[in-house]
Amino acid sequence: MAGSRFVLALAAALLTAPIIGSPAAAQDYPNRPVKIIVPFGPGGPADVTARQIGSILQENFGQPFVVENRTGAGGVIGTLEVAKAPADGYTLLMMSNTQTANESLVPQRKYELMRDLAPIAPLNYSDLVIVVHPAVQAKTLQEFIALAKAQPGKLNYASSGQGTPYHMAGELFKTMAGIDVVHVPYRNSGEARSGVLGGQVQMMIDAVPTMAPNVAGNQVRALATTGKARSTVLPNVPTVIEAGVPGYEATIWLGLMAPAGTPKPVIDKLNAAVNAAIKRPDIVKLWSDQGAVAMAMSPEEFDKFLRGDIVKWAEVVKRFEKTQ
Secondary structure, eight states: OHHHHHHHHHHHHHHHSOOTTSGGGGTTOOSSOEEEEEOSOTTSHHHHHHHHHHHHHHHHHSSOEEEEEOOOGGGHHHHHHHHTSOSSSSEEEEEEHHHHHHHHHOTTOSSOHHHHEEEEEEEEEEEEEEEEOTTSSOSSHHHHHHHHHHSTTTOEEEESSTTSHHHHHHHHHHHHHTOOOEEEEOSSHHHHHHHHHTTSSSEEEEEHHHHHHHHHTTSSEEEEEOSSSOOSSSTTSOBTTTTTOTTOOOEEEEEEEEETTOOHHHHHHHHHHHHHHTTSHHHHHHHHHHTEEEOOOOHHHHHHHHHHHHHHHHHHHHHHHTTO
16 A cells, blocks of 8 residues: 555656656756857867857856867867766857768767757858968969979878868868878867968968958968858958869858757757847848858757768768878
8 A cells, every 4th residue: 555655656746847858947047157168279260159159148048158168189079078968958069060070080989979969059150261371382272282283292281180170171172182282280270370370381271250360461371262152251362163173162160069868948948049149130240241151040950950961071081081
C-alpha cells in the first residue's frame, strides 16, 4: 500500500513539474549573466560581432552577455568548451565557417558540431579581400599568380589558423589558380594581419571589414575581393572571378550556437532576439558600411544551412589534400 502511494505521489510530482521543452522553460530566461565564447582572437570579425550583438542582447534582456575569447587549435578549443557546457542557454558559441570546415579538416575533434551543439541563428557574412605587402612585385591578381608560378613554394600567405575561413579561402585559391604558395598559420587573425602588414608574409586573404582600413591607408595592396560581385566598400577592386579565376568565391559568415539539449523555447527566444537585433537600422548601416550583410534565419533554417556548409567544405578539403 505504501509502495503504491509512493508511485502515485511520484507520478503527480512529474506531472506538475516544469517540462524542459515547454514555453515555461524560457519565461525567466535569462535571469543571470550569459557567456558568449569566441574561439578566435580579439579584434577579428567574430570577436567584434560578438561584442556588438552581446551589447544589444544585454540591453534587451537586462542581463550581462559577457564575451570571452578561448583561442587555440583553429577554433576547436573554444568550441569544445561550449559543447561540454550545461545545456541551459547560459553558454553560447560565436562560430563561423571555421567550425563547418573543421568537421572534415580536424578528424580528431572531441565533439561533432551537429551532434553536440544546437543552431541558434546566423548573424552576417562578408566578402574577403586578397592583399599583398607593398614590397611584392605584383600590381594585379594575374601578376601575383604569374609571380607565384615563376617561384613555386617561395611566396607565403598568412591565416589565423588551420581550418579558418582565411586558410580555406587560401587553399581554394591555390588550387583553382594552380599555384604553390606556402601557408603560414598564426594564432589569430590579428597576428596574421600584423604578419602581412610587417612584410613577414607576402599575402593574406582577410575579411573586408577588418582589412579595408589598411587598404585605404596603403599599408597593403588589394588585388581582388572574393564575392560574386564587387564589394561596396572596395568598389575599385575587381573580384577574383573578374581578375581571371572563374568560379572562385569565398566568404566568412558568423553565427551563434548553444550546447545540444538546450531547451527549444530558450533557443527560439534567442533566435527571435538576434533576428530583431540584426534588423535594427543602426546595425544594418554599421554592417553595410563595413561590407557585412545580415543573415536572418530560423533555427531550423540555420541547421540546414550548417549541414550544407559542412558538405561544401568537405569537398574543398578533399580537393586541396590531394595536392599536398
